[in-house]
Amino acid sequence: MSGRRNVARATREEVEDFLYREAALLDAWRLDEWLALTTADCGYYVPPNEKPDADHRSTLFTVADNHARLVERVKRLKDPSAHAEYPPSRTRRMISNVHITGGDSDTIEVAANFVVYRFRRDDDRRAFVGHYRYKLRRENGVLKIAERRAILDSEELGALGAVSFIL
Amino acid sequence: MTDRYVIEDRAQNTFSLSREALVSPAVLEKEHRAIFDRCWIYVGHASELAQPGDFRTRQVAGRPVIFCRDKAGVIRALLNSCRHRGTTVCREREGNARQFMCMYHGWTYETDGALKNVPGPEAYGAAFDKRKFGLVPVPRFEHYRDFYFACFDRLAPPLVDYLAGAKEYIDLVVDQSPSGRMEIIAGVQEYDVKANWKLLVENSVDDYHLPTVHTTWLNYMKNAGVNVRPPKEEGLLLPSKGWGKDLGNGHLTTDNVNFRGRPVARWISIYGEDAKADIDAIRRELVARLGEERAARIADTNRNLIVFPNLALNDGSSVTVRTFFPIAPDRMRVTAWCLGPSEETPAQRARRLDAFLTFYGPGGFATPDDVAALEAVQQGLAAWREVGWSDMSRGMAKPADAQLNTDEGHMRVFWRRWSELMDRAG
Numbered sequence A: 001m002s003g004r005r006n007v008a009r010a011t012r013e014e015v016e017d018f019l020y021r022e023a024a025l026l027d028a029w030r031l032d033e034w035l036a037l038t039t040a041d042c043g044y045y046v047p048p049n050e051k052p053d054a055d056h057r058s059t060l061f062t063v064a065d066n067h068a069r070l071v072e073r074v075k076r077l078k079d080p081s082a083h084a085e086y087p088p089s090r091t092r093r094m095i096s097n098v099h100i101t102g103g104d105s106d107t108i109e110v111a112a113n114f115v116v117y118r119f120r121r122d123d124d125r126r127a128f129v130g131h132y133r134y135k136l137r138r139e140n141g142v143l144k145i146a147e148r149r150a151i152l153d154s155e156e157l158g159a160l161g162a163v164s165f166i167l
Numbered sequence B: 001m002t003d004r005y006v007i008e009d010r011a012q013n014t015f016s017l018s019r020e021a022l023v024s025p026a027v028l029e030k031e032h033r034a035i036f037d038r039c040w041i042y043v044g045h046a047s048e049l050a051q052p053g054d055f056r057t058r059q060v061a062g063r064p065v066i067f068c069r070d071k072a073g074v075i076r077a078l079l080n081s082c083r084h085r086g087t088t089v090c091r092e093r094e095g096n097a098r099q100f101m102c103m104y105h106g107w108t109y110e111t112d113g114a115l116k117n118v119p120g121p122e123a124y125g126a127a128f129d130k131r132k133f134g135l136v137p138v139p140r141f142e143h144y145r146d147f148y149f150a151c152f153d154r155l156a157p158p159l160v161d162y163l164a165g166a167k168e169y170i171d172l173v174v175d176q177s178p179s180g181r182m183e184i185i186a187g188v189q190e191y192d193v194k195a196n197w198k199l200l201v202e203n204s205v206d207d208y209h210l211p212t213v214h215t216t217w218l219n220y221m222k223n224a225g226v227n228v229r230p231p232k233e234e235g236l237l238l239p240s241k242g243w244g245k246d247l248g249n250g251h252l253t254t255d256n257v258n259f260r261g262r263p264v265a266r267w268i269s270i271y272g273e274d275a276k277a278d279i280d281a282i283r284r285e286l287v288a289r290l291g292e293e294r295a296a297r298i299a300d301t302n303r304n305l306i307v308f309p310n311l312a313l314n315d316g317s318s319v320t321v322r323t324f325f326p327i328a329p330d331r332m333r334v335t336a337w338c339l340g341p342s343e344e345t346p347a348q349r350a351r352r353l354d355a356f357l358t359f360y361g362p363g364g365f366a367t368p369d370d371v372a373a374l375e376a377v378q379q380g381l382a383a384w385r386e387v388g389w390s391d392m393s394r395g396m397a398k399p400a401d402a403q404l405n406t407d408e409g410h411m412r413v414f415w416r417r418w419s420e421l422m423d424r425a426g
């Protein structure tokens, strides 16, 4: 245990529960409750498909939201005139291979694989496959998302089209 | 196929567009010959190939192309097809190469395309001349201010003539860089839209749709303190006045008074208070270099340019270079990049990229709704046999120089040229 003394404490079970709860909120479009899981300095990123390790300050991302932008994104997604997501897509998230990869005294770094199925009318079925990299932090003892990176495996968005929902 | 896709009556101010042009496989087949094999088609930007040996592979008008800088520094567009039996000789997306070696039997080419080595040469007869088996360059390859275009018609006019009035609008973008060197920023957006490619030409310059399709983006701007109320002038639907213009040879543009902020150089609250002084400094540099009037022309207008047939340069919340090719009558592949002055500081670059994402791209606050609109159009077009024609007459009763960005005068420019080239192909 001595090597991990400075790592903020969490068990994989606790982290898994947290990610499953998050996925359920997103699949249910309970976006305000989802937003409440994020810290005030939270960043949400979808890097470009061909440069998954890039920095959003020097590389064009698909999504690079700070918290203020994330609040606006949620506002937008709840508005029926966000045409790309109205009626809202049906999504179903499979989260797996969850593991704690590192961290420091107040941050827990987590990696997990995902498959997010997205369904719309007229047989529109798309599978977004990739992995998440999270930075979680405890606020008043409760886990919160300080950073969330959704990294897609496909070489280009191609037939996946847009990332108009929260991936 | 009907023989006329565009029916225009200038006396009655009607302009009707056959919906068959947007759904028919036969029309697409003909477009390949009449449009994509005849026009100058965008390939890439010089900044993507910084060093000798740098290459990018991409599809251009259905052909696999190696866009590269050879060892001597010359920028080239080589058809990515082995002279032996056809294999693509370069299979990576991008990189730096000393040579291109075909993975099938190992024919090896120099970065200028010359055939260098053939394994087992003694099996070929004495007449076999390696000099005749270099990678084939695209028939015509020229650039304007670092934007490189290919043309598959050997008899086409030079690119500078072809571009006609579009040159002035490319200049308005390139002159944002103090050295005249813009660069493509890393990170490409490649996505499909389930719609006919010509719908994206229209959509790129159709400002009539802004209040309805982009309500949530306008709300976002409003929440950030940007004034989005249309000025009190008859007929204005948008927060500022703008025009739609004919640039000749089928090229067209919008030309709007800016309200949405510009990294070069008009501050809005979204950039943050601490960006104010920096944006002022960018503005001062523009004025010092180009004079008050041209600086204002660059910084206080935004313009969405279409270079016929399939290149959009959207100089709005940032600069997008966007090109798109049909995959099927009802599907296109879009490729989009962000362009910025090569001199930008890291803070300026970050601001440009952030501004880009407020609007553009598959995760932006606006583009996904455009995609939704185009896909809804395509779905509606399935009734083309019963509902055969679209109306594109908006603004037609007004003179050509009074066409607003919310009119359809500039879109008629595209369709007239398209129709002319299709007719010419017989």
Ligand code: FES
Pocket: B082, B083, B084, B085, B086, B087, B102, B103, B104, B105, B106, B107
């Ligand atoms: S096809 Fe390229 S070496 Fe044979």
Ligand SMILES: [Fe+2]
Pocket: B203, B209, B210, B213, B214, B366, B370
């Ligand atoms: Fe739009």
